Each structure stands twice: as structure tokens, then as C-alpha cells.
Amino acid sequence: MGIEARERRQPWILLAPALTSVTLLLFVPLAFIVVYSFWLRTATGADQVGFYLDNWQEALGDPFYRDILFSTLRIAAITTVVCAVMGYPAAYFIARSRGNKAILLLMLMLPFWISYIIRTMSWINILGVSGALNWLLQTLGIINEPIQMLYNETTVILGLVHFLLPFMILNVYVALEGIDISLEDAACSLGSTRWQSFLEVTLPLSLPGLAAGGLLCFVLSAGTYITPLVLGGPRDAMFANLVFEAVITQLNWPLGSALSLMLLAILGGLVLIYNHFLGMGQLMKGLG
Amino acid sequence: MDNTKRYERLRERYLNGDLDRRKFLGLIGAAGLAYGVQTPFARQALAATEQVRFDGWGGVVSEAFRKYAFDPYTKKTGIKVVDGTFGGGDEYLSRVKASQPGEYNIAHLSGVFDYARYHNLGLSSVLNEDNIPNLKFVIPKLVDVFRAVTDGKLSCVPYDYGTTGLAYNRKYISDDEMKEKGAKILLDEKYKGKIAGWSDWRTRIWYASLQTGQDPNGATDMDAIWDAIRKHRDLSLKYWTSGAELMSLLAEEEIYVTEGWSGRIYALQEQGHDIGYMDPPNGFGWQECLFVIKGSPMEACEELLNFMLAPETSIAVAEGQNYPPALDPTKVDLGKKIPTLPAFDPKGTLEGLTFAKPDYWNGHEQEWSKMFGRIQKGY
CATH class of the missing domain: 1.10.287 (Helix Hairpins)
Structure with missing residues (x-):
């Protein structure tokens, strides 16, 4: 075997374990879900094998699913914007701080050491009727009766921001770290103010990081299930809750499969658009 | 042979x-x-039967099982009991459906309708009743309903019973007001934002039947029922999804009234919370069983069931979980605490409780669970 042939083969040999894992753990189950989506649920809960388009017709044609999907995308968009507004200054502060960067980054990672569900449920102790905030407001004499703050769309968004903010900060931070700080100095030396140099130089150069963080926040929040369940009220279900309900409560795996593929297609489409315009490199840096 | x-x-x-x-x-x-x-x-x-998997409702119920049944059983037989939990029968059925035979063994199922669903999906086993001599202590009525589903044979042993009644905070709602309003209190505008309910479609439809003056096992005006469910949704702060959440919502005073599981409410009362409990006329009675899933190590499971049905174990578990045991009070002395538990029937006939008819509920399951799912989300 020639050296050239061996060199050509080497990357594939190195990639083989990862490709095998991805194929077995992602593509094969995905293929099962695709097949399932064309089956039917019988009255007893058993599945009827075959090729039926009923689930797809229902998932795509029923306004109930469409409305919840739009509501989910709206909540995901609001969450992403809030994360960007809150995350950018924090990332900027970390990137420009001297000496204590490692500690700040460690603090950013600390929440990941606690279970996501526990972090979400912690809001009940903070915002509940007998929670910390109501207690504080009553102790200070600002309110006489506890305020009902939990179980609405705002608390769902709050829980999502709490969960996703570190992802945004990390992505923006990586982008800001890659910008040569002397560019801002150069802009200032040419007559721009600090604010102008930020707007004209730093912000445009950090946009790929912001976009990568935005994509992550959007995709993760659009697929969330726990947060609306724990912090939402009766009307605050998101699309993933519909998938859960179809699969678990109604034992309708075929419809649940069609719904989950629908969400996957929309979010996958977003990732493809992002990749087309900005590439996945920035996202990988942020995740790394 | x-x-x-x-x-x-x-x-x-x-x-x-x-x-x-x-x-x-x-x-x-x-x-x-x-x-x-x-x-x-x-x-x-x-x-090779080194362990048996048991799945139940978690919380105080699991604690009671662990303390009074599993640990002593393991000590006696050397067979480990792995106990898991679930939030509801639907969720658990989905997990079992996705599993390999033998992965799940014994489940603490609620209601004969669940038993029938498992049987219809081909998940039922056949118990050798000779290996469960303690079955003779069980209230016959509780055994017979299961036999009727599985052609005279049993895939489970009845274990306890209880009710899903109305739980209310006495600080805000008096006993007299509860007696006067009954199930309709869950539709009272006065308590908007302080009402909750279980996110279980059967319970919602059962209570809507009571609120609209219909037979919970034979409603005829479903439109009225859906309207009542919508009204309850609009007045509710939240649908709770587990016993722990139910207890937390009531204890933290996030809500003043909901329907609730009798044992969980009794546990709250034991903790010192001033929570009242009332079974309205035709309130939701249910019986729980220990169901052995097809593909399980039968002898080990039967031995565990027999162990769990032994009066001393069964009474200890019942006292721990606050649900009356399936033991017949005319055959077994149930001690002092059990007669004080909600839903307890000293005669062992259970005539005062209304149970869900499996044919009626399972016959409408597909249509009603879907409809409730939509209403729950604002439709």
C-alpha cells in the first residue's frame, strides 16, 4: 500500500469510532422515529405497522399544533434576545477584565454543577407565595399580601434565561477574546469616542459569537420541556410538552414521532441557515 | 407437574x-x-434472580415500601429489590412499552382501568396463586374485579385503596363552605388563581361530571364536561403532576383548594398543616394493585407479593403510606391507625366508594385524553 493511500485512509480510521457512535446513537434512532411516524396508534394503545400519512396530516394541518409551535418559537426568540442583552455586557466584562478572568469563568460554569431541574425548581423557593422575594417585600413593608409571581409565561422565560445565559456569555466571550484590543485603541486614536469604537469595531467583530450564542439559546429553548412544566401555568405549554404528551400520556408514539420530527426539521433548518451564512466554526469555539 | x-x-x-x-x-x-x-x-x-424491580409512586409511599417490605424481604431471601418511581400510570406504561421483557417486574398500578390497559397490550402475566397464600386475607370484592378482566386469572394482587377527594386549606375555606359547594368549589370564581388540579384526564373528567351533575361512570353531555374543564383551567394556578407537587402547592399556600389523593393529604395533616379533606358524593374511589409484568421472574415476584401481603407487612406499609390496605378488616385486625385513615371501610365491602368502570374509561381513552390535552393548553 502506497503512502498516499495510507494517508488518505488515516483520517477515516481516526474518525471511525466517532462516526460509528453517531450513526448508532443518532442516525439509527432517528431512522426508527421516521419509520414510527408513519405507523398508527390503535384504540388499545398498540401500534399498527404500515405506511399511513395520518400523523403527518394531523401534525401539519391541525391549527392546534401550529399555534403551539408559533408560541414556542416566540418564547424561544424572547429568551434569546434577553440572553443576548444580559449576556453581552457580562461577556465583555469578563473578556476585558485583568487577572481574575479564570475565577469569573469558573463562576460562570458553577451552575452547570447543579442539576438543571434543581436549578429550575429553585425559582419556586425564590418567587413562591412563601418564597424569599415575597418574604423580603413583606418584611420591608412594601407589600401586605404575597404577590403571585409564579406559573406564567414570564417565569418560564426567566427559567430559560437562567439556564441558557452561560451559553450566550461563553460564545460572546470567545468572540471578544479573539479581537485584537489595539483595534479599539487605533479607532480612538483616529478620533472616535470609546462608545463609537465599540459600535464600529468591537460589536461588528463579535457578531459571529453573538449569533452562535443566539443560535444555541434559540435551539435549546425551543426544545425545552422541563421549564414550562415546572414554572408554567395551565396555558404555558411548549412544543416539546406536546411530544411528551403524545408519547407518554396518549401512548401515541407515531404522532409523537411526527411532532418531534417537525420540531427537528424547523430547528435543523435554522442551523443550516446559520451554517450557510456564518459557518459552524464560531459555535464550536463557544462550546469548546 | x-x-x-x-x-x-x-x-x-x-x-x-x-x-x-x-x-x-x-x-x-x-x-x-x-x-x-x-x-x-x-x-x-x-x-440468577438476584433482583426484582419494583416501580411505584415515590415519596412517602416508596419510603414505606422500602422500610417495611423491601429491606426485610431482601434480608430474608437475599433477593435485592430495585425500586423506581413514576409520576403517573401513563408515563410508566410508556416506559414499559419501550423496555425489553423482564426489565420491569412489579408495578404499583392504580385502578382497574390501568390493569385492563396492560392486559390489552399483552403485558399481563399469570400468577400462581398457590405461591401467594396471603391472598386469602384480601377483600374478595377487590380481587374479583381483577379476575373479571383476565378471565378468572390474576396478574396482580390488590394492595390498597383510597380516594381522590377535595383538599382545602382551612385557613381560607371552612368545612361548611366545602360541604355546601362540594366539587363545584373548583369552579368558584372567588378562588381564582388559588385553585389547582391534577393533570390527569380521567380525574378532570370525573370531577367535571360531578360539577355538571352527571354520573362519573356514564356521562351523557360531554360538551358540558369540556366547558367545566375549561372553566376550571381558567381559574387554576397550575395543574400538578406528582404527589410531591400537590403537597408542596398546598403546604406553601400557593393554592387553597384542589382535588388530592387521600393518603398524601393525610400525610400533610400529620405534618401539622391545617388541610381539610372531603370526599364529595360519588367521589373518585380507586384501588391499587401490585401488578407483575409479563417476562418477570414469577416465583421471585410471587414470593415478594406474598411477603408484602402478610398482615404485619401490609399494615406497616399502609400506616406508612396512609392508604388503607386491601386486607379484609373482618379477617385481620388492622390496628389503631388504619381505621382513622380517609376512605377506610370497616365492613370491607367498599360499598361507599365509587370506582371507575374500566370499559367506560378505556373505551374513551384515546379520544378523551387527546381532547383534554388540548383544553389543558388553552383550547
């Missing part, structure tokens, strides 16, 4: 002249060979 009996029958046929000597010796030889070959594997298979 054991091997001794097989040999005796062969010998009898030989002595009767039905078998010639050569055939008799051949069959004895073949039986011996088969026994010799299978015994080591059979022993290994029996020895």
Missing part, C-alpha cells in the same frame, strides 16, 4: 400394559437425560 409425578404416571402406564418395557425404559432414559441437561441451567436461572 414435577418429575416424581411424571415418573409415577409413566410407571402406572407401564404396569397397566399401555407401554412396553423397551418404550418405558427409553422414556425414563430420555427424561433422565433431559433432567440432567436442564437442571444445572435451571438452577443457574433460579440463582
